[in-house]
Amino acid sequence: MRKSVLFILFIFQVITSAAFAQDVVFTASARDVVRTGERFRITYTLNADGKEFRTPDMKDFMVISGPHTSQSSSIQIINGKVSRSVENTFTLYVVGNKEGIFTIPPATIKVDGKEYKSNEIKIQVVKSNNQVQQQGNTGGNSSSRGSVNSSGASSDIKDDVFIRVTVDKRNPVVGEQVLVTYKLYYRINISTPQFNKEPAFPGFWVNNLLLNSKSYKQYEETYKGKRYNVAEIKKYALFPQRSGKLIIEPAEAMCQAQLKAKTQKRTNDPFFDNFFNDPFFNRYKTVDLNLTTRPVTINVKPLPSQNMPADFSGAVGEFDFSSTIDKTECKANDAITLKFTVSGKGNIELVDKLNVKFPPDFEAYDPKVTKKITTSQYSVSGRKTFEYLIIPRNPGNFKIPPVKFSYYSLKKKKFITLQSSEYDITVAKGDGSSAGMVYSNVNQKDINYIGTDIRHIKVSESHLKPVGVFFFNSLSFYLWLAAPVILFILFVIFWKKEFEKRSNIALMRNRKATKVARSRLKKAHLFMKEGKKDEFYVEISQALWGYLSDKFSIPLSNLSMDTVQETLAGKGVKDELIKTFIETLNNCEFARFAPADSSGTMENIYNEAVNAISLLESELK
Amino acid sequence: MAFLIFLLPVFAGGIDTLYTKANAEYDKELYTNAVDDYLQVIKNGYESPEVYYNLGNAYFKLNDYPSAILYYEKAKKLAPDDEDINYNLKVVNTKIVDKIEPLPELFLKRWWKSFYNVMNSTTWAWLTIISFIAFFFFLSFYLLSNKIVIRKFSFYLGILAVFITILSFVLGFEKYNAEHNQKEAIVFVPTLTVKSSPSESSVDLFVIHEGAKVKIVDKVGRWYEIRIANGSVGWLPVDAVKKI
Numbered sequence: 001m002r003k004s005v006l007f008i009l010f011i012f013q014v015i016t017s018a019a020f021a022q023d024v025v026f027t028a029s030a031r032d033v034v035r036t037g038e039r040f041r042i043t044y045t046l047n048a049d050g051k052e053f054r055t056p057d058m059k060d061f062m063v064i065s066g067p068h069t070s071q072s073s074s075i076q077i078i079n080g081k082v083s084r085s086v087e088n089t090f091t092l093y094v095v096g097n098k099e100g101i102f103t104i105p106p107a108t109i110k111v112d113g114k115e116y117k118s119n120e121i122k123i124q125v126v127k128s129n130n131q132v133q134q135q136g137n138t139g140g141n142s143s144s145r146g147s148v149n150s151s152g153a154s155s156d157i158k159d160d161v162f163i164r165v166t167v168d169k170r171n172p173v174v175g176e177q178v179l180v181t182y183k184l185y186y187r188i189n190i191s192t193p194q195f196n197k198e199p200a201f202p203g204f205w206v207n208n209l210l211l212n213s214k215s216y217k218q219y220e221e222t223y224k225g226k227r228y229n230v231a232e233i234k235k236y237a238l239f240p241q242r243s244g245k246l247i248i249e250p251a252e253a254m255c256q257a258q259l260k261a262k263t264q265k266r267t268n269d270p271f272f273d274n275f276f277n278d279p280f281f282n283r284y285k286t287v288d289l290n291l292t293t294r295p296v297t298i299n300v301k302p303l304p305s306q307n308m309p310a311d312f313s314g315a316v317g318e319f320d321f322s323s324t325i326d327k328t329e330c331k332a333n334d335a336i337t338l339k340f341t342v343s344g345k346g347n348i349e350l351v352d353k354l355n356v357k358f359p360p361d362f363e364a365y366d367p368k369v370t371k372k373i374t375t376s377q378y379s380v381s382g383r384k385t386f387e388y389l390i391i392p393r394n395p396g397n398f399k400i401p402p403v404k405f406s407y408y409s410l411k412k413k414k415f416i417t418l419q420s421s422e423y424d425i426t427v428a429k430g431d432g433s434s435a436g437m438v439y440s441n442v443n444q445k446d447i448n449y450i451g452t453d454i455r456h457i458k459v460s461e462s463h464l465k466p467v468g469v470f471f472f473n474s475l476s477f478y479l480w481l482a483a484p485v486i487l488f489i490l491f492v493i494f495w496k497k498e499f500e501k502r503s504n505i506a507l508m509r510n511r512k513a514t515k516v517a518r519s520r521l522k523k524a525h526l527f528m529k530e531g532k533k534d535e536f537y538v539e540i541s542q543a544l545w546g547y548l549s550d551k552f553s554i555p556l557s558n559l560s561m562d563t564v565q566e567t568l569a570g571k572g573v574k575d576e577l578i579k580t581f582i583e584t585l586n587n588c589e590f591a592r593f594a595p596a597d598s599s600g601t602m603e604n605i606y607n608e609a610v611n612a613i614s615l616l617e618s619e620l621k
Numbered sequence: 622m623a624f625l626i627f628l629l630p631v632f633a634g635g636i637d638t639l640y641t642k643a644n645a646e647y648d649k650e651l652y653t654n655a656v657d658d659y660l661q662v663i664k665n666g667y668e669s670p671e672v673y674y675n676l677g678n679a680y681f682k683l684n685d686y687p688s689a690i691l692y693y694e695k696a697k698k699l700a701p702d703d704e705d706i707n708y709n710l711k712v713v714n715t716k717i718v719d720k721i722e723p724l725p726e727l728f729l730k731r732w733w734k735s736f737y738n739v740m741n742s743t744t745w746a747w748l749t750i751i752s753f754i755a756f757f758f759f760l761s762f763y764l765l766s767n768k769i770v771i772r773k774f775s776f777y778l779g780i781l782a783v784f785i786t787i788l789s790f791v792l793g794f795e796k797y798n799a800e801h802n803q804k805e806a807i808v809f810v811p812t813l814t815v816k817s818s819p820s821e822s823s824v825d826l827f828v829i830h831e832g833a834k835v836k837i838v839d840k841v842g843r844w845y846e847i848r849i850a851n852g853s854v855g856w857l858p859v860d861a862v863k864k865i
Contacts, residue, residue, distance in 0.1 A: 454709040457647050457675040462640050464667040472742035472797040480750045488757040495765070 024048045024111050028104070028118040034125055036097055039064060042104065044090040044118055050109040053090050060102040060125075064252075065196055066092035096125040159226070160187045161257055163233070163293050165199075165248065173301045174243050175316025175347050176410055177379060178204075182234035182251070182293065185223060189258045193233065193291060197252035203300075204238040204246065205347060209375045217377075237380045239316070239347040243302035253291045303408055309417050311355055315407035317346015323403065323420035331428050336390050340367075340420060342405060343383035349373060354386055354405065359398040360450050363391040392427040399424055506553040513550035517543045517613050521606070528602045536602055537592035540609050544585055547613055551620070561585065577619055584612040636667055647675065652682040670700035674709070681713055687832045687863075689713045691807045694834065694865040698800055701738040717832030723850035737792040742800055745793025749786055756782035806845070806862035808833045815855035819844030826855045835862060 030042040044053070044067075055067060067090040076083045096102070101124045106117040161184075168179040180201075184193060210216075216231040240246055303316075319342055326337045342351050349371065358364045365388070373382035392398065400423040409416045471477055520543035527536035549556050552567045561582060568578045587608060591601050643658035659676035673696035680689035693710040700706060726734075740748070759779035766772050811831050817824040819841045829835070829849065835857075839846035844856045 452712060454678055454681050454712050455705045457644060457678045458671040458705065459644050460671070462637075462669045462671040464636060464640065464662070464669045464672065467663065467666050467668045468801075470742055470797060470801060472746040472793050473801075477746050477750070480746075481753055484750075484754045484757045488761065491761060492764075 024050075024114075024116050026050075026107075026109055026116045026118045028107060028121050030094075030104075030121050030123060032122070032124060034096055034123060036099055036125055036127060037095060039093055039095050042092045042094055042121065044092075044107055044109075046088040046090075046109060046111070046116075047086060048088070048111045049086055050088060050111045050116070052108075052110045054108045055092060056105040056107045058094065058104055060098060060100075061094045061096045061104070061123075064093040064095055066090070068092075096123070099125050099127055101125075157188075157257065157259070157287075157289065161185070161190055161255070161289055161291065163193070163251070163253060163291050164223075165293050165296050167248075167296055167298060170297075171299050171301060172240060173316065173408070173410070174240055174303050175314055175350075175408065176240070177317070177346065178238040178240065178298060179209075179378060180234075180236045180238055180248065180296075181232050184231045184233045184291075185221070185228040186231075187226065187228055190289070191256040193253035193255035195251060195253045197250075199234065199236070199251040199293070200249040201236070201238055202246070202249065203242055203244075204240055204248075205350060207237040207239070207349070207373075207375060207380045209235040209237055209377060209380075211375070235377070237375065238298075239350070240298065240300040241314075243300045246298050246300055248296040248298065250293045250295050252293075255289050255291065256286050257289050259285055259287050304414075307415055309404070309406040309415055311404050311417075312406040312408070312415060313351065313353065315342075315346060315348070315351050315405075316410060317344055317348070317407065318409060318411060319344035319346065319348070319405070319407050319418070321405040321418035321420060325423050328423055329426045329428070330392065332392055332395050334391070336392070336425070338388045338390060338400070338423070340386045340388075340403060340405075341383060342386075343381075345379055345381040346407070346410075348380070348382050348384055351384055351405075354403055356388060356403050357401055358388075358390055359392075359400070361392065361394050361396075362398070363393055365389045392425065395427045395429045397424065397426055509550040509553060513547050514613075514617055516550065517547040520546065521610055521613075524606060524609075528606055533602065537588065537605075540605060541585075541588050541592065544581075544588065544609055544612070547616075551616075571620070573616070573619055577615055581612045581616060584608045636662055636665055639665075640672060643679075644675065647679055647682075650682070652679045655679040656683065668695075668699070670696045670703060670706065673699065674703070674706050677709065677713075681709070686713055686716050687807055687809050690717070690832050690834070691863055691865060694805065694807065698865065699741065714832075718830035719833045721833065721850045724852045733795075737795040737799070740796070742793050742797040745789050745796055748789040749793055752782045752785040752789060756786060758782075803837075803864040805834060805836050805865045806847070807865065808835065808857075808862050810861040813857055813861050815847070815853075815857050816844075817855060819846070819856045823856070827853060834865075837864070 024047065026044065026046045028042060028044050031040055034040045053067060053069075055063070070089045070091070071086065072089075073084060073086040076085070090107075101122060104121045104123065106120055108118075109116050164183045164185060166181045166183060169176075172178050180199075182199065210232075216233055218229065218231045221228055221230045238248075321340070321342055323338065323340045325339070330336060338356075340354055340356075342348065352369075354367075356364075356367075367386040367388045369384065369386055371382060371384040373380060402419045402422045404417050404419055406415055406417040408414070520539050524536050524539035524543065527533075527539060545556065545559055548554065548564055548567075549559060552571065554563060554567060564585070565578060565582060568581070569575075584605075588605055591605050594601075639658055640662050643655045643662065646652075646655040646658060656676065656679045659672055659679060662672055663676070673692045677689045677692035677696060680686075680692060690710070690713055693706055693713065696703070696706045697710060737745075756779055759775040759782055762775035763772050763779060766775070808829055808831050813829050813831075813833075814825045815827050815829060817826050833849065835845075835847040835849050837845050838848050838854070840859070841856075843859045845859055845862065846854065846856050847862075848854045
């Protein structure tokens, strides 16, 4: 039972949280009926965190202020489940001037990227009651704006009470002080004006000069031929932050003025008339006045861009820069205090950082910044001190380079760079424990990377080549590729021709071999008949060797019994035949140099030779 | 090699002097002058990884990060494995608005890329030529020699030479394409809305900022179809980017 209850609770919670996550409710609410000139509230409520709240386009109403945002959130923890609910409220204060029934279109807001619309509101505006006005200001909501349209009596009221904005210069440079004064001119009795729209100075850094003064400076002044009481109700030192046309937006203030009342006849009774028309009773009536200033355009010139120091951070005015150090010799791990002071006139509050380069081994903490800004009636000046606490961790000699501070001098119309002094710091070994730390291996440190930067340029010679010229895929590349092919083809052609030539010679000799052998043998036959033994053998051996040489294209010098045997075997001649041939050759050589000679041996040799050649001839065919 | 030198126009002595002058100006931290002089060198029709790299550095010092990226990328195209270029490119890419997670590349593609990036296209071209000549050299040996050992040896060497020729030609071609084609670009508009189709009225897809690198896929009229490193595709106007 308990379990199931828990489970139901759990489910319920899941459902509610899911519902919260899904359903964004964005509603608008306002009063249904208002009077003309009455200030009322329109409230937009959103149960989630939204962005980009956009007010609807209200042509029939005037927005006095807002949207004001307020947020309430609650966190619930049920059974360990955390649920959070948020309610964002946007409030607009609005005045309607026309009578009638008007519809305010929905406002839009973005929640998680999705746009939501509120409901429309219908508001009826009814005529205001003069009675209320005459009785004066009774409360914020019911008061009406006693401007020109309220009654005929105040037609010239604009000339009697107004606020003028004066600036001391209209063409300053960026960062130059501009004095803005809101002067209240009045010729009738008024109350202290309350600003419901404070002056706004987009693009300026603002210093309120009257923050501490309790009373206004007042005097009399003639303006456009009329004598006025003047009160300086607001005074600012403005420092333009960017160049270009900057606009001081109009401010709105409200005050109550006492006007002479029109004599109204209430009754016909002369007694009562006199009584009630007595100044004591009804001379004055109180009227709410809306005072609006005119926008003022200030043309801000940029600082000269040339010769701008690299470390210039926007300080404009006249400044002094100094530094002090409490000690330049110390032991490791002792603290050193280094102070930089910027003082002078100008936008001193904008000096927010000094570029101090401590030796990397120093432990430096963020500076303690103390400022003393004095605002006088006419300018802002002061002093700003940056106190650095540094602790050298390791002994050695260190140098703190001079710190530069640059500002634009309005007097000299140029940039001025001031330098603090350079400090040489000698750090001695600290107490044993800490100094030893450095040298022992136990506490080795990783290299400390202080910053990242790009690497330096390459200063080696550049291998400049024409842009867009590629060897690859170019004509010369293909020529180079074609060259070996052409060379190879030429080579092959040449080689083939040479080969052919050579083989032709061999062929010729081959063909002639038999013929030559035959003629030689014929000659030998003749010599044999004549009995010329030497000549016969010469012819026979020449016939045999020459035949072999021609037939197998072996140079004569290479001929020997072995080569003959080899070549013949290589040509596939039968072993028997080779033997016969070799024998014939041997016999021939033998008989040639044998002492005994006869025509019989010559005959034999001759026959053998003829036989061997003819056999070989037939074999090779 | 003599042939190649013959093909190149004779270096005007002035260009090298200009380059040295620009380097000296960089050292003196006159970055604007250095940029002008480096650009002058390039305008005269010369390039090298060094001059692009140095120009990128000068732009970096002037805090013109898109230009710095553009010229680093140009340098990288010529010398993909240069450590300094890659380091500086990494540094400058931390300074821009967009951080685009690149899609992981297929390992084969990565290997292939690193393979053809070993040399520039000219070196690949020479390797092709040399191995081609070697092939014919071995071929003629093979054809002419009577000795079995030499024939065998030159046969295998010849096959190796053919293989090297084809491979280096293909790699060289890839590299040439990578160097020659301007397929990538850098965004030069502070904020750029990428559209779904090449028209101003089409749906906004996503926003990229200056310095982002895009790959150009297609071109229609005054529009590029682009792909960014994380794979997203869209269209942007031609004059919003500068080709690498």
